Amino acid sequence: MGVTSQGTIYGINGPVVRVRGNHPFQMMEMVLVGNERLIGEVIRVLEDETIVQVYENTTGLKPGEPVISTGRPLTVKLGPGIIGNIFDGIERPLTSIAEKTGPFIGRGTVMENLDAEKLWDVKVLVRSGYELKPGTVIAEVRETPSVVHRVMVPPGIGGVVDEVVKDGSYPITQAIVRIRNGKVIHDLAMVQEWPVRTPRPYKRRLSMNEPLITGQRVIDSLFPIAKGGTAAIPGGFGTGKTLTQHQLAKWSNADIIVYVGCGERGNEITQVLEDFPNLIDPRNNRPLMERTVIIANTSNMPVAAREASIYTGITLAEYYRDMGYHVAVMADSTSRWAEALREISGRLEEMPAEEGFPAYLPSRLSEFYERAGMVETLNDSTGSISIIGAVSPQGGDFSEPVTQNTKRFIRCFWALDKSLAYTRHYPAINWMDSYSEYTEELKDWYIQNAAPDFMEKRERISRILQEESKLLEIVKLIGSDILPNEQKLVLESARVIRQGFLQQNAYHEQDTYVPIIKQYHMMKSVLNLHDRAAKLVAKGIPVSVIKRTGVFEEVIKAKYTTSSDDMEAFETLDSGIDSILAGIEEGYRGTERRRHA
Amino acid sequence: MNLEYVGLKEISGPLVVLEGVKDPSFEEMVEITIGNEKLLGRIIEINGDICVVQVFEGTSGISLANTRTKLLGKPLKIPLSKEIFGRVLDGVGRPLDGFGEIYPEKYRDVNGQPINPVEREYPRNYIQTGISTIDCLTTLIRGQKLPVFSGNGLPHNQLAVQIVKQAKIADESNDNFAIVFAAMGVKHDVADYFRNSFRSSGVLDRVVMFLNLANDPVVERIVTPRCALTAAEYLAFEKEMHVLVILTDMSSYAEALREISSSKGEIPSRKGYPGYLYSDLASIYERAGMIKGRKGSITQIPILTMPNDDITHPIPDLTGYITEGQIVLDRGLASRGVYPPISVLPSLSRLMKDGIGEGYTREDHPGLANQLFAAYARVQDVRALASVIGEDELSDLDKKYMGFGRAFESQFISQEFGEERDIMETLDLGWLLLSLLPREELDRLSPELVDKYYTDPEESESRFRRWM
Numbered sequence A: 001m002g003v004t005s006q007g008t009i010y011g012i013n014g015p016v017v018r019v020r021g022n023h024p025f026q027m028m029e030m031v032l033v034g035n036e037r038l039i040g041e042v043i044r045v046l047e048d049e050t051i052v053q054v055y056e057n058t059t060g061l062k063p064g065e066p067v068i069s070t071g072r073p074l075t076v077k078l079g080p081g082i083i084g085n086i087f088d089g090i091e092r093p094l095t096s097i098a099e100k101t102g103p104f105i106g107r108g109t110v111m112e113n114l115d116a117e118k119l120w121d122v123k124v125l126v127r128s129g130y131e132l133k134p135g136t137v138i139a140e141v142r143e144t145p146s147v148v149h150r151v152m153v154p155p156g157i158g159g160v161v162d163e164v165v166k167d168g169s170y171p172i173t174q175a176i177v178r179i180r181n182g183k184v185i186h187d188l189a190m191v192q193e194w195p196v197r198t199p200r201p202y203k204r205r206l207s208m209n210e211p212l213i214t215g216q217r218v219i220d221s222l223f224p225i226a227k228g229g230t231a232a233i234p235g236g237f238g239t240g241k242t243l244t245q246h247q248l249a250k251w252s253n254a255d256i257i258v259y260v261g262c263g264e265r266g267n268e269i270t271q272v273l274e275d276f277p278n279l280i281d282p283r284n285n286r287p288l289m290e291r292t293v294i295i296a297n298t299s300n301m302p303v304a305a306r307e308a309s310i311y312t313g314i315t316l317a318e319y320y321r322d323m324g325y326h327v328a329v330m331a332d333s334t335s336r337w338a339e340a341l342r343e344i345s346g347r348l349e350e351m352p353a354e355e356g357f358p359a360y361l362p363s364r365l366s367e368f369y370e371r372a373g374m375v376e377t378l379n380d381s382t383g384s385i386s387i388i389g390a391v392s393p394q395g396g397d398f399s400e401p402v403t404q405n406t407k408r409f410i411r412c413f414w415a416l417d418k419s420l421a422y423t424r425h426y427p428a429i430n431w432m433d434s435y436s437e438y439t440e441e442l443k444d445w446y447i448q449n450a451a452p453d454f455m456e457k458r459e460r461i462s463r464i465l466q467e468e469s470k471l472l473e474i475v476k477l478i479g480s481d482i483l484p485n486e487q488k489l490v491l492e493s494a495r496v497i498r499q500g501f502l503q504q505n506a507y508h509e510q511d512t513y514v515p516i517i518k519q520y521h522m523m524k525s526v527l528n529l530h531d532r533a534a535k536l537v538a539k540g541i542p543v544s545v546i547k548r549t550g551v552f553e554e555v556i557k558a559k560y561t562t563s564s565d566d567m568e569a570f571e572t573l574d575s576g577i578d579s580i581l582a583g584i585e586e587g588y589r590g591t592e593r594r595r596h597a
Numbered sequence B: 001m002n003l004e005y006v007g008l009k010e011i012s013g014p015l016v017v018l019e020g021v022k023d024p025s026f027e028e029m030v031e032i033t034i035g036n037e038k039l040l041g042r043i044i045e046i047n048g049d050i051c052v053v054q055v056f057e058g059t060s061g062i063s064l065a066n067t068r069t070k071l072l073g074k075p076l077k078i079p080l081s082k083e084i085f086g087r088v089l090d091g092v093g094r095p096l097d098g099f100g101e102i103y104p105e106k107y108r109d110v111n112g113q114p115i116n117p118v119e120r121e122y123p124r125n126y127i128q129t130g131i132s133t134i135d136c137l138t139t140l141i142r143g144q145k146l147p148v149f150s151g152n153g154l155p156h157n158q159l160a161v162q163i164v165k166q167a168k169i170a171d172e173s174n175d176n177f178a179i180v181f182a183a184m185g186v187k188h189d190v191a192d193y194f195r196n197s198f199r200s201s202g203v204l205d206r207v208v209m210f211l212n213l214a215n216d217p218v219v220e221r222i223v224t225p226r227c228a229l230t231a232a233e234y235l236a237f238e239k240e241m242h243v244l245v246i247l248t249d250m251s252s253y254a255e256a257l258r259e260i261s262s263s264k265g266e267i268p269s270r271k272g273y274p275g276y277l278y279s280d281l282a283s284i285y286e287r288a289g290m291i292k293g294r295k296g297s298i299t300q301i302p303i304l305t306m307p308n309d310d311i312t313h314p315i316p317d318l319t320g321y322i323t324e325g326q327i328v329l330d331r332g333l334a335s336r337g338v339y340p341p342i343s344v345l346p347s348l349s350r351l352m353k354d355g356i357g358e359g360y361t362r363e364d365h366p367g368l369a370n371q372l373f374a375a376y377a378r379v380q381d382v383r384a385l386a387s388v389i390g391e392d393e394l395s396d397l398d399k400k401y402m403g404f405g406r407a408f409e410s411q412f413i414s415q416e417f418g419e420e421r422d423i424m425e426t427l428d429l430g431w432l433l434l435s436l437l438p439r440e441e442l443d444r445l446s447p448e449l450v451d452k453y454y455t456d457p458e459e460s461e462s463r464f465r466r467w468m
């Protein structure tokens, strides 16, 4: 490379490197920094100086070392080999890094993002003479037993097919289709590139009317998220953000999961890597790892790459969305990403807004969440990206800038509560502070696919919880003993809802995932019990008498005692309760009669 | 490399600025000579030929003219060999004990490198500490990072010493362990207390101590935990030992970081701490763990004092976001004479779920722990109510909870400093206490377990009556 294509290092301050020399760098261009060719990105261009953020540790860099221009922005490679893999924040496979540098991550390890040698069985779907538009699917590859990879014409390219290869085994870089557009010829391979900071194009946005089913009761029944929707999980440390994300990555009915471990613990990634290959996707009986890709930039890995990891993750998601898949992106934690922005911004001595965060934090957050959605793709299929972002508020206080700004751009808010976590009420999603703005849009789906009265049941469940919360204010002052019986019953039913329905044990084989139909029956049983008991209470039978029969406990335990594919068990449960309560009523009538006699 | 630079351009707090430097590299070490004193520093920012250097010993006595500075051409490395056992080193790894230099088998960069997540081994083996609250409710796992959140004057040092003395690994012989102790800004008597305790429990020849005491240079504290963890990594991953690392006090560490940050004129985030406090702490705590195919492990017990007992303060807060749980000490319990004053509800061990239960401790352990948490949480509500309406006005059930709460605190949480309880003893004690409550209240346990372990309530009551 000639001297003109490079500058030289002038200053170094952590991940921020100042470059001088007469080469005109472009904004957001990817550069190779220093003798070790560390990957960096131009983040500011001044008249006599260019500022670069470096994605690797800068220890040992010296002024005077070269900075080489690549002329293109930070891009990722898109093609077969992504699913089932684990990458760092800039799409370098961590297993290849381990092969090169051992258990500790070394530096300057420029390498293939996707395995270029591996042969894939390709089925070509187009023939010469076909007219291809951007996004058209030209070939299919079985990427994993769970995922068919649809090779597409990259956005911005089109033309008439000149030549295709025969179906067979090829590496990802092999041209499989040649198209001609006037005089221009494009050789299309299985792999394409895309700049991570630019959203991939689609035809149009579609409305969202199907829930992303997660198997988590408090989410699916009370605060559902739509396919293509956005949700935030804020919560102090140890309240269950990561576990909730893991649960969703395991059990939600997305086709593809992109799990971005952004500035969190190494062991949590290790756990996913250990669990997912052994967990079986209930929908196709294949290991969950076959639909999952992990982007891992743990808290001790370089901070600039942490900033990039979110974009890398969402770009991979968009690529699979464009194939017509429903993709769910888990980002744990967006706060660490915001802090990476803050750190870089601080080193650039930018004027901070709140709590040292840069003034562009809200716009970056909104750009990120805007990349979610249900769309009609360029090839007329329907695909979606749902984003579930964990937020780690400083001091567990939701009024801090990241939580507040995130709240503006998401429509589902699952507020984790420290005091619930302290009492080991898991998932510690606070039912009073959480909300979903999707319920209206999803109403019809629930009515058609779960039960006609699903929404009414849900309403009633939330109402009992709200009443409880009001009553508890009183109980705090005077105790529950002197409440009237109707109110005692509300407290009792609310307890059943909390312990039997809202609490869900992620480590219990039966309880970890609950289909929507069982969720419905559970709600129904609680309400049935509540209504039946209310009738007795109206006749003057004290709640304590009903309680003594153990019916409330019976319903609480239903989550463990009934299997997920046996809904008749609930009829048995309900009729059992009915007869116990009828027994009480009978006995009570008896005493009434005796008293009258 | 042997060029010497005379004088300085600027001095600001613990930082000095050198001008006209030839060929510096980022994070390179420098040696500053004043008269016959030598100071150690590290380049933390470079702009052309101007370098900002952080001086570990502090800058007092330095003037713009009286220094000669030499670049050492490498980042900070410490010498390592198995001979470091029994040694006492200063905060940057230089011998303090007068036994001479360490004959190095190798040198290692104190900054270390991040462990590749694909090469980590998920920690699963529990360590029995003999302390009921920890073993039953916040089980310590080998390879875990489990900090103690304490306050000034609370017995965190005793607790750490008790853990060191009693720690037993379930399935292995105990002759393969090592202790690395790092003191940051602690008082002399605290360091002495640890040393004497190590000696009296006969483990001193398995201990390496890195001491940066309260009157030692503040900046040096920045590298003390890193030196300690470098030694730990060497012992764990090259010598295949199980290493327990105690880091105390992480609050002093964070304050040192803040001091340097403000000298650099950086934009602060919360309470004046730098925006990168999280990443910086993570670069320490994440050095705990296990690696595939290597036998050793690094278990970290960082100790920190929460300013004003405030768990939302940035130091405990960011620590909690990185570590795999926390053991929180409580002033209220301590003032009621409970030792160890572990506040059960906010304490958590995230790794315990994979290291307890059938095949590890006992089948009932997870459910029992869960139930104890739930019952004790209920005690807090009842106490709040009792403080309003008076204990006499409580319902019978609530009164039972009050009794359970008192017995739990005085018999389960509380134990003697020298008392070592076997895990089975701890679990049985938990059941005896739960049996103070009516059977129906045990809603977090399967009926089978209740049948098997629930004992006669009257027996429990007579046993614990004195404490209720």
Ligand SMILES: Nc1ncnc2c1ncn2[C@@H]1O[C@H](COP(=O)(O)OP(=O)(O)OP(=O)(O)O)[C@@H](O)[C@H]1O
Binding pocket: A235, A236, A237, A238, A239, A240, A241, A242, A243, A244, A264, A392, A426, A427, A428, A504, A505, A506, A507, B320, B321, B322, B349, B350, B351, B353
């Ligand atoms: N649904 C659940 N079932 C059982 N246990 C749970 C559940 N949710 C959370 N927990 C418990 O809470 C602990 C902490 O959860 P998690 O690690 O997800 O917290 P977090 O909010 O991600 O914390 P941090 O911000 O520090 O990463 C888990 O280790 C687990 O013990």
Ligand SMILES: Nc1ncnc2c1ncn2[C@@H]1O[C@H](COP(=O)(O)OP(=O)(O)OP(=O)(O)O)[C@@H](O)[C@H]1O
Binding pocket: A408, A436, A437
């Ligand atoms: N009258 C209402 N009935 C039911 N829900 C409501 C009503 N008003 C507001 N909401 C709920 O509150 C949500 C937020 O309302 P909206 O988006 O109008 O707020 P906003 O103040 O315009 O926010 P911003 O301007 O900051 O985006 C709605 O999506 C809806 O879920």
Ligand SMILES: [Mg+2]
Binding pocket: A241, A242, A243, A264, A332
């Ligand atoms: Mg987490």
